[in-house]
Amino acid sequence: xxxxxxxxxxxxxxxxxxxxxxxxxxxxxxxxxxxxxxxxxxxxxxxxxxxxxxxxxxxxxxxxxxxxxxxxxxxxxxxxxxxxxxxxxxxxxxxxxxxxxxxxxxxxxxxxxxxxxxxxxxxxxxxxxxx
Amino acid sequence: xxxxxxxxxxxxxxxxxxxxxxxxxxxxxxxxxxxxxxxxxxxxxxxxxxxxxxxxxxxxxxxxxxxxxxxxxxxxxxxxxxxxxxxxxxxxxxxxxxxxxxxxxxxxxxxxxxxxxxxxxxxxxxxxxxx
DNA sequence: CCTAAAACCTATTGACACAGTAGGAAATAG
DNA sequence: CTATTTCCTACTGTGTCAATAGGTTTTAGG
Numbered sequence: 001x002x003x004x005x006x007x008x009x010x011x012x013x014x015x016x017x018x019x020x021x022x023x024x025x026x027x028x029x030x031x032x033x034x035x036x037x038x039x040x041x042x043x044x045x046x047x048x049x050x051x052x053x054x055x056x057x058x059x060x061x062x063x064x065x066x067x068x069x070x071x072x073x074x075x076x077x078x079x080x081x082x083x084x085x086x087x088x089x090x091x092x093x094x095x096x097x098x099x100x101x102x103x104x105x106x107x108x109x110x111x112x113x114x115x116x117x118x119x120x121x122x123x124x125x126x127x128x129x130x131x
Numbered sequence: 132x133x134x135x136x137x138x139x140x141x142x143x144x145x146x147x148x149x150x151x152x153x154x155x156x157x158x159x160x161x162x163x164x165x166x167x168x169x170x171x172x173x174x175x176x177x178x179x180x181x182x183x184x185x186x187x188x189x190x191x192x193x194x195x196x197x198x199x200x201x202x203x204x205x206x207x208x209x210x211x212x213x214x215x216x217x218x219x220x221x222x223x224x225x226x227x228x229x230x231x232x233x234x235x236x237x238x239x240x241x242x243x244x245x246x247x248x249x250x251x252x253x254x255x256x257x258x259x260x261x262x
Numbered sequence: 263c264c265t266a267a268a269a270c271c272t273a274t275t276g277a278c279a280c281a282g283t284a285g286g287a288a289a290t291a292g
Numbered sequence: 293c294t295a296t297t298t299c300c301t302a303c304t305g306t307g308t309c310a311a312t313a314g315g316t317t318t319t320a321g322g
Contacts, residue, residue, distance in 0.1 A: 001132065002220050004281065007238065014237050026297065035232065040282055046299075058298040059290025075241070089133050101166065106145050106261050107138065110206070114252060121248055130237050135310065157268065171311055177270075189269040190319025263322100270317070280307080288299070 002083060008036055009044045009082045010075065014130050016054065017070040024056075024063030044082065051081040070131060076123035086122060088115050133214060139167055140175045140213045141206065145261050147185065148201040155187075155194030175213065182212040201262060207254035217253060219246050 015030045027045060031038035045064060049056045053073070056064045066073075080086050087093035089111045091102075102108065146161045158176060162169035176195060180187045184204070187195045197204075211217050218224035220242045222233075233239065 001218065001224070003279090004221075007220060010238055024297090028297085037282070039284080042299080043282085049298095056298060057290080058288070058296095060294090060296045061291050062289080062297045064298090087132065089138060090135075093132075107141055110256065110261060111133075117248065117252055121245060125241065130241060134308090155268090159268080168311070170313080173270080174311085180269095187269060188319080189267095189317070191265090191267045192320050193268045193318080195269090265322090266320095268317100268319080271315085273313085273315105275312080276310095278307105278309080281305095283304080284302085286300085288297100290295100290297080292294090292296105 002079065005044055005047075006079045006082045008034070008041065009048060010078055010130075011036070012041065012045060012048070012064075013053070013066070013073065013078055013127055016064060016066050017127060017131055020066065024061065024065050026063040029063075047082060048078075053078060053081060070128035071126050073127035074123045075125040075127065075130075076119065078127070079122060086118065088118060133210065136175055136178075137210045137213045139165070139172065140179060141209055141261075142167070143172065143176060143179070143195075144184070144197070144204065144209055144258055147195060147197050148258060148262055151197065155192065155196050157194040160194075178213060179209075184209060184212060201259035202257050204258035205254045206256040206258065206261075207250065209258070210253060217249065219249060 011034050012030055015034055016025060019025055019029070019033075027038055027041055030036075031041050034041075045054070045056070048054050049064070052067065054064050055067050056062070076086065085093045091097065091099050091105075091108065092111060092115055099105065099108075142165050143161055146165060147156060150156055150160070150164075158169055158172055161167075162172050165172075176185070176187070179185050180195070183198065185195050186198050187193070207217065216224045222228065222230050222236075222239065223242060223246055230236065230239075
């Protein structure tokens, strides 16, 4: 289940794309438009800056802006950054984890196939398609 | 993310299908084969009995068995029973919930589409395909 | 009838993540 | 110099997850 972090973050990205006028957009405006606590958005937006998804500028006239064109972002990369990993099951989430039942597990192939479908959908969906 | 409840429950179903000899299969055997705590499985299996997925018989010679043929179960129905709901986002999980932003939400259509894909996959996958 | 084996039932717990809140420090344009 | 804005650290209540624990009831077979 995608948490508010991922959902809100995605909405911030859409908001930034829709209101892009070349300059930086203050978080307050986004919070007002999206009806989300600005304080909470700060946490999310910080992660997005650190992850290189957007850039921020402090001080008056500051705010946030996209670093790429909307069609260059995929929903998958946005959600992965905020959710940590988009995986249906824990066995696949941690790539280093080596399940002792890996060889005989009857469900693993299905989870892999399922994960592939989810992945394909989210990484083919562009931010620009949501505007 | 599918929790252990759903994953273990699915494995119990597979185990019951694979070891079906007409009589009841004790949980201890399943727990041993699947290498899962029997105590924990009790909780999961109880839910599956209440949900009508399997039936149990107390006493010596008792255990659990499927109520339908493996090809009559879908992975979706099994997971839905154990996970409560298989929904990617909270907005769609509770059918009675009426989001105030429903009309203007730019992300809702995508979540619906995504949910549809997930649903389609899980409800078309039969238990018998996992044996 | 007795006993062993099994399901069934209630309660508890430690750890962790989620969804925020709070208060201030640093940066920057005008 | 000041108002605005990001940036940073810390805290907190709530809930779920993943079990564990200890018992009671049911049932088949000797």
